[in-house]
Amino acid sequence: MPFDQILINNNWAAPASNDTIAMVSPSDGKEIARIARGGAEDVDRAVRAARRAFEGAWGQMPALERGRLLSRLGHAILDHVDELTLLEAKDTGKPLKQARADIINTARYFEFYGGAADKIHGDTIPFLDGYTVMVLREPRGVTGHIIPWNYPAQMFGRTLGPSLAAGNAAVLKPAEEACLSCIRLTEIALEVGFPPGTINLVTGYGEEAGAALSSHPGIDFLSFTGSPEVGTLVQKAAAEHHVPCVLELGGKSPQIVFDDADRRPAIETIVSAITQNAGQTCSAGSRVLVQRSIYDGFIGELAGRFSSVRVGPHGADLDCGPVISAVQRDRVRGFLDRARADGIPVLAEGNIAPDAPDGGYYVKPTLFGPVPLKNSLACEEVFGPVLSAIPFDDEADAIRIANGTDFGLVAGIWTSDGGRQLRLARAIRAGQVFVNGYGAGGGIELPFGGFKKSGHGREKGFEAMREFTVAKTVVLRHG
Ligand code: NAD
Secondary structure, three states, rough: OOOOOEEOOOOOEEEOOEEEEEEEEEOOOOOEEEEEEOHHHHHHHHHHHHHHHHOOHHOOOHHHHHHHHHHHHHHHHHOHHHHHHHHHHHHHHOOOHHHHHHHHHHHHHHHHHHHHOOOOEEEEEEOOEEEEEEEEEEEEOOEEOOOOOOOHHHHHHHHHHHHHHOEEEOOOOOOOOOOOOHHHHHHHHHOOOOOOOOOOEEEHHHHHHHHHHHHOOOOOEEEOOHHHHHHHHHHHHHHHHHHHHEOOOOOOEEEEEOOOHHHHHEEEEEEHHHHHHHOOOOOOOEEEEHHHHHHHHHHHHHHHOOOEEEEOOOOHHOOOOOOHHHHHHHHHHHHHHHHOOOOOOOEEEEEOOOOOOOOOOOOOOOOOOOOOOOOHHHOOOOOOEEEEEEEEEOOOHHHHOOOOOOOEEEEEEEOOHHHHHHHHHOOOOOOOEOOOOOOOOOOOOEEEEEHHEEEEEEEHHHHHHOOOEEEEEEEEEEO
């Protein structure tokens, strides 16, 4: 299919700029497609089309039928799983097995929210004698969605699923680094029968199409996932029109290993939670906090496992692919170089396959430790396969270090002491806490989101549907 068009009101067309942006595969740096360079004029038309859909056929569609359309989209995605897997892998560089899991999760979002569409109920409230009070949950209206490049297909499902299920009409601006699966998914959505204007897609640069969407006065709600810096810009633009938003901005998530932890599963999980998607996961477990009494032994075993990680192009289907772009590779290398210059010991490195194409954006997964708490490796999001080991003394110390960054997205606790599991789960300021495990593998049903600089609002599960709806109180005085 041609990827160089935008979709407004169910019509594919060139953007006003008539310009395109090259998409390259991170596996070899070669161009694989061109996407449309949408801008303010296109966004404006898309928002107007969404408004008409919201006030028209889509907005009037019963929840049951909305849900059916979403479920149908989920099934259609499964019917195209091979094609979408290859597209996602080429576009992002991620290993095929991971791309496949991502596509299956994308389908799952639409299955879940298809089923949820008619299950968001309002409330009744006991009030004064002679009154009946209802709280209705209504859709927000037109929702804007700005998503990143790390999981394009999953983000498509995660952000559009709950919004559409709640009855909103949407305008999506995916990332210019990787969005081919989003374009194809939009085409599949049309095939299953979403009415014109329900889903509108404007590709383009963040400063152009993204900025136009976040500042558009016709938007009722914004959903953004990406960097904290851009999250601030989006929130400021939204504030101009008093538009609420949900922001998911990454993390510096800790894995906390106590001396009574079951080591084997901990080590496997800790390695995969930082190398999955080449570490470009907002919920990557990028700090491993290890109790001092077992630090040397545990880190020795972890380093052994870490050094077996293999990196290569998406088609080789190894543990880890390239990072998304030359910019991201240089950003990650900057962290590695600074850490070395700061004298932080390298404990282990993974291996880049000898036949990995020269033009690809490969970085060696690297385990550093012990990393001083004030070092940038211990507090900034690298967004690459870089793990920082940090020792701690006791529970209080673990909690202090775990909570000691500006972020608070996810945490993992490894201990067999039940009381400690709960004490830590309660004390850690993160949107998700895993005990003796880590990562939700999609976790469509599980509310997800940040504390502090990791953002606010919740995605996934029924929580996301609450975000995409608004309460309206109806007070009846009947005597
Ligand atoms: P980004 O925040 O620049 O991009 C995310 C999305 O925002 C993209 O669709 C982009 O086009 C759009 N955007 C960019 N500028 C915009 C603007 N002025 N107004 C509106 N939208 C705009 O992220 P990035 O540059 O792709 O990555 C930079 C860093 O962000 C990464 O290294 C990583 O640390 C972090 N990041 C986090 C996540 C996450 O899932 N939390 C995802 C991607 C990147």
